[in-house]
Amino acid sequence: MKPVVFxxxxxxxxxxxxxxxxxxxxxxxxxxxxxxLSAWYMEHHGHWVTGMNNQIVWGMPHVFAVFLIVAASGALxxxxxxxxxxxxxxxxxxxxxxxxxVSLLAGGLAVLVLDLGRPDRLIVAMTSYNFKSIFAWNxxxxxxxxxxTGVYLWTMMERKMNSYSKQAGMVAFLWRLALTTGTGLIxxxxxxxxxxxxxxxxxxxxxxxxxxxMAIFLLVLSTIYESKAFxxxxxxxxxxxxxxxxxxxxxxxxxxxxxxxYAAEHSAVEMFILVDGGIFTALFWIVQxxxxxxxxxxxxxxxxxxxxxxxxxxxxxxxxxxxxxxxYIIIIGGQAFPLVLFPGMEVTSSFFDGVVNGYTPSLPExxxxxxxxxxxxxxxxxxxxxxxxLPEDLSDKAIDPHYTE
Amino acid sequence: xxxxxxxxxxxxxxSTTAGIAIAPGVLLYTTQAKAAVEGVSSAVRWGLLVxxxxxxxxxxxxxxxxxxxxxxxxNGRPTTDPQWIRKVDLKDKKTGKETSLPMMCQHCAEPPxxxxxxxxxxxxxxxxxxxxxxxxxxxxxxxxMACPYKARSFVHxxxxxxxxxxxxxxxxxxxxxxxxxxxxxxxxxxxVEACAAKEGAMTFGDMNDPKSEIxxxxxxYPTTQIRADLGLDLGVRYRGI
Numbered sequence: 001m002k003p004v005v006f007x008x009x010x011x012x013x014x015x016x017x018x019x020x021x022x023x024x025x026x027x028x029x030x031x032x033x034x035x036x037l038s039a040w041y042m043e044h045h046g047h048w049v050t051g052m053n054n055q056i057v058w059g060m061p062h063v064f065a066v067f068l069i070v071a072a073s074g075a076l077x078x079x080x081x082x083x084x085x086x087x088x089x090x091x092x093x094x095x096x097x098x099x100x101x102v103s104l105l106a107g108g109l110a111v112l113v114l115d116l117g118r119p120d121r122l123i124v125a126m127t128s129y130n131f132k133s134i135f136a137w138n139x140x141x142x143x144x145x146x147x148x149t150g151v152y153l154w155t156m157m158e159r160k161m162n163s164y165s166k167q168a169g170m171v172a173f174l175w176r177l178a179l180t181t182g183t184g185l186i187x188x189x190x191x192x193x194x195x196x197x198x199x200x201x202x203x204x205x206x207x208x209x210x211x212x213x214m215a216i217f218l219l220v221l222s223t224i225y226e227s228k229a230f231x232x233x234x235x236x237x238x239x240x241x242x243x244x245x246x247x248x249x250x251x252x253x254x255x256x257x258x259x260x261x262y263a264a265e266h267s268a269v270e271m272f273i274l275v276d277g278g279i280f281t282a283l284f285w286i287v288q289x290x291x292x293x294x295x296x297x298x299x300x301x302x303x304x305x306x307x308x309x310x311x312x313x314x315x316x317x318x319x320x321x322x323x324x325x326x327x328y329i330i331i332i333g334g335q336a337f338p339l340v341l342f343p344g345m346e347v348t349s350s351f352f353d354g355v356v357n358g359y360t361p362s363l364p365e366x367x368x369x370x371x372x373x374x375x376x377x378x379x380x381x382x383x384x385x386x387x388x389x390l391p392e393d394l395s396d397k398a399i400d401p402h403y404t405e
Numbered sequence: 406x407x408x409x410x411x412x413x414x415x416x417x418x419x420s421t422t423a424g425i426a427i428a429p430g431v432l433l434y435t436t437q438a439k440a441a442v443e444g445v446s447s448a449v450r451w452g453l454l455v456x457x458x459x460x461x462x463x464x465x466x467x468x469x470x471x472x473x474x475x476x477x478x479x480n481g482r483p484t485t486d487p488q489w490i491r492k493v494d495l496k497d498k499k500t501g502k503e504t505s506l507p508m509m510c511q512h513c514a515e516p517p518x519x520x521x522x523x524x525x526x527x528x529x530x531x532x533x534x535x536x537x538x539x540x541x542x543x544x545x546x547x548x549x550m551a552c553p554y555k556a557r558s559f560v561h562x563x564x565x566x567x568x569x570x571x572x573x574x575x576x577x578x579x580x581x582x583x584x585x586x587x588x589x590x591x592x593x594x595x596x597v598e599a600c601a602a603k604e605g606a607m608t609f610g611d612m613n614d615p616k617s618e619i620x621x622x623x624x625x626y627p628t629t630q631i632r633a634d635l636g637l638d639l640g641v642r643y644r645g646i
Contacts, residue, residue, distance in 0.1 A: 043576075046560075046561050046563060046576070047485070047559065047562075048482060048485040053484035053485045053561070054484065054486075054487070054488070054555075054557075054558050054559060055484065057546040057549040057550060057559060116545055116576070117542070117543065117545075117559060117575070117576030117577055118542065118576040118577060119543075121543045121544075122543070125524055128526075128541050129523070129525070130519075130524060130525040132519075133521050133522055133523045134521070135521060135522075135547050136523040136524075189521070190521075190551055191517065191551075191553075191635060192517060192551055192553035192632075192635070193550070335550070339553065339554070341508075341554065341631050342495055344499070345496060345498065346495065346496040347493060347494070347495055348493070349491050349492060349493040349508070350468075350491050351488050351491040351508075352483075353508075
């Protein structure tokens with residue numbers, strides 16, 4: 001393999017007018033700005049203007065934030081494959097992988113912070129800690145991830161530091177495992193709610209991160225590279241890997257549900273999600289399992305015909321849609337199911353005890369969530385413009401060690 | 406040279422005298438502050454016993470008293486309006502037996518809300534009362550996710566005309582405080598006082614004091630902790646459920 005030449009986005013494709021960059025940047029920035037305006041609207045009026053309430057306390061912003069945070073750690077996997085696991089074909093993508101991980105995390109955290117009741121007190125969250133809280137630990141895991149990935153990028157981009165990039169990559173890989181574990185345990189440690197209270201959320205979230213991160217990475221790559229410069233060898237390799245990750249998510253999803261079904265006290269919440277939960281049941285089977293799991297598997301490991309670029313792109317999109325549905329079911333479904341305080345009793349109250357809690361997301365909270373993608377996109381594009389992130393050539397000739405003319 | 410020394414001596418004398426003069430004031434001030442803190446003691450564990458046999462389905466006196474005492478306003482939006490205490494009606498699916506009871510923060514000895522709060526805004530006083538420090542609550546609502554009793558409310562809109570003793574604020578989380586401002590004055594929570602005038606179903610007191618009425622009733626009658634399986638050692642106990 002010849003040495004990889006990295007370029008800023010502006011002079012990447014010959015004949016690509018630089019205004020194409022700014023056109024795309026404006027479009028992505030508009031999504032971010034709409035998200036910020038939505039956050040301002042919500043904070044100005046108070047959360048009563050959203051669909052969230054005292055029963056469904058976490059809503060759409062949290063769905064998008066958790067998705068982005070989980071995908072962030074997954075996006076770093078491509079770099080880990082190269083430097084930790086020694087898979088040479090992925091090495092040219094390590095810089096983009098690191099930058100995307102930081103950008104997605106920043107986008108997710110921005111949504112999380114902007115949805116706080118008091119986002120102006122962010123400094124309190126940074127200075128006042130309760131170390132028994134997994135949330136407080138996550139604040140360190142997230143900021144630490146940014147710093148470590150930043151150092152990792154530096155070791156890759158500064159020639160004098162190149163010899164340390166394997167070690168930095170190893171630290172970043174271990175850290176990202178801890179980070180996704182921490183994110184999963186935000187739910188796993190909630191002993192009060194029947195839908196949570198399970199340690200399997202930690203490995204489930206790690207599998208989800210592999211899958212979501214790879215899907216986003218594949219889509220971004222195929223958006224910014226022409227097919228000539230981004231060869232089938234690498235694309236198919238990543239596509240098949242995505243297939244494995246999708247299978248892993250399905251596996252842990254099965255474990256999550258059969259574990260809950262085994263405990264009699266949790267069987268009601270399982271019936272709710274799997275059988276008679278209305279929107280949640282539909283989302284689970286149709287969007288998460290079929291559209292986001294089985295169909296991508298079929299596309300990525302085709303029985304008839306070969307793997308194609310189109311199939312990989314479609315599978316990546318479906319994985320993202322299925323992933324958002326999965327996070328929605330976990331976060332909203334887990335709250336919609338009523339808390340069981342009096343087993344064997346019919347329960348009624350003025351505070352919606354004993355009933356399935358309804359949730360109708362308002363437009364601003366959805367736009368804030370989508371704005372997280374915008375914020376991540378702006379950071380990613382700015383990074384690609386300012387730094388030599390993108391490898392000039394990802395064609396089969398440059399990447400495939402067994403390439404023949 | 407000797408003059409400078411004399412001046413230094415006089416300066417030293419003046420500052421020492423001033424120090425001696427001011428010191429008692431300073432000491433007095435710190436002593437006062439300490440006395441206020443000592444008012445709360447871990448020797449006390451405040452608790453509430455609810456006798457559901459006496460609690461009538463039609464009575465809402467405890468809820469009304471709580472709203473009045475703590476300045477909770479009904480905005481006509483039941484899903485987002487705060488409720489620190491609520492009446493819960495139960496019907497046994499097998500026997501049809503009906504029960505009514507008030508539900509509020511259970512003031513756990515091992516409160517999950519305190520465990521999960523990232524900033525330490527959710528805290529437990531040494532006398533067992535679980536509170537929210539509104540100055541460092543960032544409004545993340547993780548405590549609401551963690552509370553097994555759905556006892557907490559998020560303030561979804563601006564609050565006006567607040568009671569001086571009960572600071573509240575948009576964007577923070579709140580819940581039953583056992584009317585801590587009244588307890589610190591030697592009174593009972595507002596709900597207990599209101600119930601005493603109607604049904605007499607609530608008993609408030611120090612669960613650590615064997616002579617208190619609540620301790621004697623707890624010793625005499627079988628009582629229930631809701632979701633006892635969680636092992637949270639609740640400050641609110643129920644009879645007749």
